[in-house]
Amino acid sequence: MGSLLIPLNVCRKKNLYKPWECEHERHTYEKCQYDDYVRRMKELAKQKAAAAEDS
Template sequence: MASFTEPEMKISAQEMAEARLPLRYRDYCAHMLVPLNKCRHRTMYLPWKCEEERHAYEKCQYDDFMRRAKMLAQINEAKEKN
């Protein structure tokens, strides 16, 4: 079976707890969600504000999804070979 490397967490569990991130958002993109949430609070969630932060966070989420989809495809290929 192929070996997979997990991406590095760029924010600690302590920092996520201090930012009061819900558990479901404590993933590999959490380091981008903290500044996005700060910007959202600062601008009262105006939809046209914080676009750069939101785009960067959504891109990170997409890249993580694609990484996991590729990993699943490789696992399924390995199972089919056996």
């Protein structure tokens, strides 16, 4: 994720933080964050299901 944040911040600084200038980088970074969130929630659901089975 850090590898996507660095180009986003470079683009932001280069374009004086104009929100419309770095849309591609921002969307790529936010998609990565979302995918990571979904992965973590699926892992948590598996852990909860396993814990419920053991009880």
